[in-house]
Amino acid sequence: MNRLRRLAAWLEDRTGIWHALGPIAKHVVPRTGWAYVFGSATLVAFLIQVVTGITLTTVYVPSADEAYSSLEFITERATLGRLIRGMHFFGASAMVVLIGIHAVRVFLMGAFKFPREMNWLVGVGLLLLTLTIAFTGQLLRWDQNAIWSVVVGAEQAGRVPVIGTAIARFIIGGDFLGGATLSRFFALHVFVLPGLIFLFVGFHLFLVIRNGISEPPHAGEPVEPSTYRKSYAALLRREGVPFWPTAAWRDVVFATIVILAIVTLAAVIGPPALSKPPDPTIVDAYPRPDWYFLWYFAVLAMMPHWAESYLMVLGPLALIAVLIAIPLLFNRGERSPRRRPWAVGTVAFSGLVLTILTIAGNQSHWSPDFGVQPLPVHLIGTTSGPIYEGAQVFYSKGCLYCHRIEDHGGHRGPALTTIADRLTRREMTIRIMNGGYNMPGFAGNLAPAELDGIIEFLRSRTSEGATRARTPASMGPDTSAIGSR
Ligand code: HEC
Structure with a gap:
C-alpha cells in the first residue's frame, strides 16, 4: 500500500x-438530470468503435480481391x-442514435443559445462526420449492398453543378467502382474521419468546460446575453455541485448500460449477414442500406424524376444550412x-416524417422484387408464338x-x-442494350434471338392491348394509376 502511494506520488x-486533470473532474456544474447523459454516451459508443475497429483492421484486408x-x-x-x-455494427447504430437524441435534447432545452452557439456548431460537424463514417463503413463490407450505397452516393454527388463529375470521381477513385x-x-x-472526430470531440469538450454545462431551463427565465454569464456564475455559487462524482455518476451508469446493450446485441443477433460478393454483372442484388439510412433511400426512391437532381443536392445542403442557422x-x-x-412541433414533425420514411424505405419499392412470379x-394475351416466347425471356x-x-x-x-x-x-x-439510369x-x-423475343413482346404492349387484356379476364383493381414511380 505504502509502495503504491509512493509510486503515485512519484508519478504525480x-x-x-x-x-492538471483534478480541477477539471471537480469543476462545479449546475444540478442536471438523466436528460444530460446522451453526449457522454455518444463518446463512449465512439470509443467502442475505435477499439473494435482497430481490432477488425488486424485481420481485414482492404483490397477488392480479398475484402469480402x-x-x-x-x-x-x-x-x-x-x-x-x-x-x-451495433456500436455504429448506437452512435447514430445517441448523437441524434443528444442533438434533439440540446435543441429542445435551448442549450444551443448564448453563450453555447459554438458548442452547437461543432456538434453539427460531429453529426455530419458520424454519418459520413457510418456511410464509408458500409462500403468496407464490399458486398452488393455496399456497392449500391456508394453508387447512390456518387450518383448524388455527380449532380452537383460544374464540379459534380470531379467529386463523383473523387469518391469512386476513378471512373469505375473498384479497388x-x-x-x-x-x-x-x-484514418481521416476518426482523426477529425477526435479533434472535434476535443474542441467540443473544451467548449463544454469553458462555457459550462447548461442549467436545466425554466419557463419565464429567458437568455439575455448581456447578463447571462453573471447569473450563470451566481447559480453555480448558489447550488453548483462538483462534476465528479455528484453529476457524473449518471453518465457512468448510462454508459455501462450502452456498453452492455451493444455486447448483448452483438452476441445474440450478430453482425449483418454479408450479401453476395460484388459483381457488376449480377442484377439480382438485394440492395438495402443499413437501417439508419433507409429514410434517405426512401426519399430518393419516391422523388419524381425531374426533382431528383435538385433535391438530391439541395436537400442535404438546406438541412445543413438550417442546422447552422439555428444558434x-x-x-x-x-x-x-x-x-x-x-x-417542439418541429421535432415532433421531423420525427414523424423520419419514421414514415424509414417504414417506406423498409418496404423498398425501389429495389428489384425477386419474388415475382412469371406473367400470367x-x-x-396469347399462349404461343413469338410474343409468348418473348414474355418468357422477359x-x-x-x-x-x-x-x-x-x-x-x-x-x-x-x-x-x-x-x-x-x-x-x-x-x-438501345434502351435494353445500353441500360440507363x-x-x-x-x-x-x-x-x-432473346433480344428479338423481348422486343416482340414489348412491341405488343400498347394501350389497346392493355385494355383488352384487362377487361374480360382479369378481375383485379385498376392499378395503372399507381404507375408513376
Ligand atoms: C435493376 C432493375 C432493372 C432491370 C433488371 C431492368 N430494367 Fe429496364 N429500366 C429500369 C429503370 C430504372 C429504367 C428507367 C431508366 C431511365 O429512366 O433512364 C428502365 C427503363 C427501361 C425501358 C425504357 C422505359 C421507358 O419508359 O422509357 C425499357 C424499354 C426497359 N427498361 C426494358 C427492360 C428490359 C427488356 C429488361 C430485361 C432485359 C429490363 N428493362 C431490365 C430498371 C431495370
Whole structure:
C-alpha cells in the first residue's frame, strides 16, 4: 500500500497529471438530470468503435480481391470475430442514435443559445462526420449492398453543378467502382474521419468546460446575453455541485448500460449477414442500406424524376444550412420547451416524417422484387408464338424484377404496360442494350434471338392491348394509376 502511494506520488511529481486533470473532474456544474447523459454516451459508443475497429483492421484486408473473404473469415472463423464485428455494427447504430437524441435534447432545452452557439456548431460537424463514417463503413463490407450505397452516393454527388463529375470521381477513385474506391474509403474510414472526430470531440469538450454545462431551463427565465454569464456564475455559487462524482455518476451508469446493450446485441443477433460478393454483372442484388439510412433511400426512391437532381443536392445542403442557422438566429430568449411550441412541433414533425420514411424505405419499392412470379397468361394475351416466347425471356432475364406489366412485377423501373406507345423498336433496343439510369445494360447478357423475343413482346404492349387484356379476364383493381414511380 505504502509502495503504491509512493509510486503515485512519484508519478504525480514527475507528470503533474492529477494537478492538471483534478480541477477539471471537480469543476462545479449546475444540478442536471438523466436528460444530460446522451453526449457522454455518444463518446463512449465512439470509443467502442475505435477499439473494435482497430481490432477488425488486424485481420481485414482492404483490397477488392480479398475484402469480402477476409470479412467472411472474421465472421465465421476468427476468435471472437463474430462478436467484434457485431459490436462494431451495433456500436455504429448506437452512435447514430445517441448523437441524434443528444442533438434533439440540446435543441429542445435551448442549450444551443448564448453563450453555447459554438458548442452547437461543432456538434453539427460531429453529426455530419458520424454519418459520413457510418456511410464509408458500409462500403468496407464490399458486398452488393455496399456497392449500391456508394453508387447512390456518387450518383448524388455527380449532380452537383460544374464540379459534380470531379467529386463523383473523387469518391469512386476513378471512373469505375473498384479497388481504388475501396482503398479510398478505407483511408477515410480508419484514418481521416476518426482523426477529425477526435479533434472535434476535443474542441467540443473544451467548449463544454469553458462555457459550462447548461442549467436545466425554466419557463419565464429567458437568455439575455448581456447578463447571462453573471447569473450563470451566481447559480453555480448558489447550488453548483462538483462534476465528479455528484453529476457524473449518471453518465457512468448510462454508459455501462450502452456498453452492455451493444455486447448483448452483438452476441445474440450478430453482425449483418454479408450479401453476395460484388459483381457488376449480377442484377439480382438485394440492395438495402443499413437501417439508419433507409429514410434517405426512401426519399430518393419516391422523388419524381425531374426533382431528383435538385433535391438530391439541395436537400442535404438546406438541412445543413438550417442546422447552422439555428444558434445564429435564435441565440436569446426563452429556453424552456414549454415556451417554444415551434421548436417542439418541429421535432415532433421531423420525427414523424423520419419514421414514415424509414417504414417506406423498409418496404423498398425501389429495389428489384425477386419474388415475382412469371406473367400470367391473360396479361401476355396469347399462349404461343413469338410474343409468348418473348414474355418468357422477359421473365427469365429478370426484367420483371424491376418492370411491371399492368400490376404484375417490380417497381424499380417504369411500368412497361404501354411501352409500345412510347418507344419504337430501335429505341427499345438501345434502351435494353445500353441500360440507363438505374438500369443495367444487357448488351453482353442477351443473345440476338432473346433480344428479338423481348422486343416482340414489348412491341405488343400498347394501350389497346392493355385494355383488352384487362377487361374480360382479369378481375383485379385498376392499378395503372399507381404507375408513376
Ligand atoms: C435493376 C432493375 C432493372 C432491370 C433488371 C431492368 N430494367 Fe429496364 N429500366 C429500369 C429503370 C430504372 C429504367 C428507367 C431508366 C431511365 O429512366 O433512364 C428502365 C427503363 C427501361 C425501358 C425504357 C422505359 C421507358 O419508359 O422509357 C425499357 C424499354 C426497359 N427498361 C426494358 C427492360 C428490359 C427488356 C429488361 C430485361 C432485359 C429490363 N428493362 C431490365 C430498371 C431495370
